[in-house]
Amino acid sequence: MARVLLGVTGGIAAYKACTLVRLLVRAGYEVYPLVTAGAERFVSAETFFALARQPRGDVPYPHLRRADLLAVAPLTANTLARLAHGLADDVLTEAALAHTGPMLVAPAMNTRMWEHPATRENVAALRARGVVFVGPMEGQLAEGEEGTGRMAEPEDIMSRVDELLIALARPSEALRGKRVLVSAGGTREPLDSVRYVGNRSSGRMGVALAEEARSRGADVTLLAANLAVPAPPGVTVVETPTAGDLEREALARGDADVIVMAAAVADYRPPAPAATKRPKDGAPWTVELTPTNDVLAALGAARGPDQVIVGFAADGAGSGLERAREKRRAKNADLFVFNDVSRSDIGFDAPDNEVVLISDDGEREVAKASKRAIAAAVLDEVERVLSKR
Template identity: 45%
Template sequence: MLEDRRVLLIVAGGIAAYKTLDLIRRLRERGARVRCVMTAAARQFVTPLSLSALTGDKVYDDLFSLTDEAEMGHIQLSRDADLLVVAPATANILARMAHGLADDLATTVLLATDAPVLVAPAMNVRMWDHPATRANMAVLRDRGVAVVGPDEGDMACGEYGPGRMAEPQAILAAIAGHPRKAGAGPDAVSGPGPLAGRRALVTSGPTHEAIDPVRYIANHSSGKQGHAIAAALARLGAAVTLVSGPVRVPDPPGVTVVAVDSARAMLAACQAVLPVDVAVCAAAVADWGVADRAPQKLKKAPGQETLTLTLTRNPDILATVAAPGPARPRLVVGFAAETEHLLEHAREKRARKGCDWIVANDVGAATGTFGGDRNTVHVIGTEGVEAWPPLTKAAVAERLAARIAEALAEDAS
C-alpha cells in the first residue's frame, strides 16, 4: 500500500525528532519515497546528513535558496507529494499552521499545498492542554488536517501525561491508511471487487505484556485467523491495514502490516488508522499488563519460592473502536474466544463492547483452535446467531469477508 507513495516529511524542533529517523526507515522499507523539510529548530535535534542518508534525497531547509527558489521550489515540493506529514508537530508549528503563517520553508510548503496533511503532535503536557493549543488543533481538524497521537507517558522534561509523539509504527499506520491525493497515481484505497474503495482495519495475533526486558505475559494465539481475514478483505478490493502482535505467520500480500507488541501499542496503531469502513478485531489482546515493568531482568533471590506481580487493566481496543463518534467504522466485528458457555458469554461481550457482530469460537485445549488451521464459529448480530460448520480458517475468512461486503453494500444502498 506504500509502494511509490510520495511523502514529504516536515521535521520540527522537538526532542521527538529522533523518532523520525526510524519512521523514514520504515517508510522506505515499504516502498515509499520520502523527502524531508527541516525547520531551523529541528537542526538542534537531528542533522540534515542523517535525514539525507536515510531518505536518499536532499534535505530542504532554506526558503531563500537561490537554486531551489529560482523554480519556486516550495511550490514544487508541496505539489510533488501525495501526503505531507509533520512529525514532530510542535506547539509552535501547529500555531503557525492554524494562523496561516508562512515565515519559513516548512510553513510556506504547508500553506502552498493541495495535498492531505497529517500531524503528529509532540510537546509538554501543559503546552498540549493549553487553551491556545486546543483552539489551534480544533481549527486544523476543521480544515481536514489528520492527527495521530499524542501518546501519554514520561517526557524528556520529567513530567508525565499526554504530549509524547506517537510511535513510528502508529504514524506509519496513519500514513498507510490515508488516501492518496486525487490524481496522484494509483488509488491506494481502491481495487477490483465488491470492497473497492473501502478501507479496512484488522487486528491479529497475541499481545506481549512485558514483565522485564526478557519476559512477558502472552497467550497461544497464532494470528492465522486474523491474517487470513486481512488477506480475504484485500482480495475483495479493500485497502487493508493489519495491526498484528508478534506472530510467525507471513504477512498477507497486498496488505499494509503494522507490527506491535503490547496492547497499548496496538490501540495506538488502530486509532492512527481510523476512520475506516470496517474494523475486524480478531487479535487475542491481553486483558492485563504488568503495572511496574522491571527495568532489568528479575533475578531469583536465594531461597525465594514465589514472585508477586501487580497487574493493571489494559485498554479495551474493541470497545474503543466501537465507541460512538465520527471515527466509528460503519461495521465493527469483534471476536470472542471462549472456553465455556460460548454463546452466553459472546452475546454478553457484544452488548458490553458495542460492536455490530461478534464471531464466537471455542478455544478450549481440546478444540485445537489456537495455533490450528480449522475453526468453528458462530456469528452473532442483531438478527440472532448464525452457526457455521467446521471450516478451515481460510474458509472462515472468505465467508466473513463476503458477509462484510454484503453488509457494507446494503448500508450504502
C-alpha cells in the same frame, strides 16, 4: 475459463500430476503444462500436453503466458530452491518470475531433504511471498522410507486450486477500495526486559482475514501482534507487540471503513515492567496485573454510522456464546465471531476454526473449515452488513 500453468518437476510423484491435469481439465480449467527436464525422466511432456489437450510448441514465449494461477506439483527440493532464489534457468522458473498471480506448490521429496535447513529456509522464503503450500504429507515414500515428504493427493491439490480460483473470481465488489483494519496475533506484556505475559494466539485467523479482504480488493492494514505466521503480501503491516501499541495504532486508524479485531489483546498487564532482567534469587516474585484498556469498546464508542466493526470472542463452550452476545451489545459492534477455544482442534494456534457469527439479524453457525474459509464467511457477513447501509 481460468488458466492454470502447471509445473511438473523431477520426482516419482510426477505420475500423479497426470491425474491432477485430468481433474483440472474436467473442472473446466485451461491447463498449460511446464515440464522440467528432470520430470521428463519420469513422464514425458507429451503425456501432459495430451492430457491437457494442448498442442505442444504453439506458444513462442511459453513463460510469458498470462495465467490466473501457477501450480507446481510435484515440486522437487531443487526447483523449490530455484524458485526461492529467483532463478530463471528453464521454462518453469522463467514462468514463475513472470507470473504475477497466486502460486500453489505441492512439494514431494525425501524426508531428510524436506527437513534440511536449506529447504526449510527456502520454504520460509516462498511462504513469506504468499506461496500456498499443499502438503507434503506423512507416509511411506517411494524409496520405502517413512516420513513427511509424500506429495498431497491430486484431489486435495485440486480442491485448494478451486478455493484459490473461486476467491479470485468472486463477483462481490463490496469491499473493493474500502479501508479495512485487521488486528492479528496475541499481545505480550513485558514483566521485565526479557519476560512477558502472553497468550497462545498464532495470528492465523487475523492473517486469513487480512488475506481474504485483500483478495476482495480492500486496502488492508494489519496490526500484527507477534505473529507466528507470515503476513500476507499486499497488506500494510504495523507491528503492535503490546496491548498499548495495539490500542494506539488501532485508535489512530479508528475511521477505517471496516475494523476486524481478531487479535487476542491482553486483558491484564504488569503495570511497571522492569527495564532490566530480574535476577533469579529464589524468592517468590509477586506481580499484580492491572486491567488494560478495552480497544474494541473504545472503537465502538467512537464509531461512525457507516463503519462496520467486528469483534472476536475466544471463550469456552456453555455460557461462552451468551457472553459473546453480551459483549457485542456492550461494545457497540455489528458482528461478533464466537469461537470455542476450549477445543484443541480449532481456535488458538490451529489451522481450522468453527465459529458462530452473531449480528443484529441473528446467528449463523459456520461449520469447521480452514481459517481462510472462515475468513471468507466473516467477510461475506461484513459485506451483507455494508450493503444495508
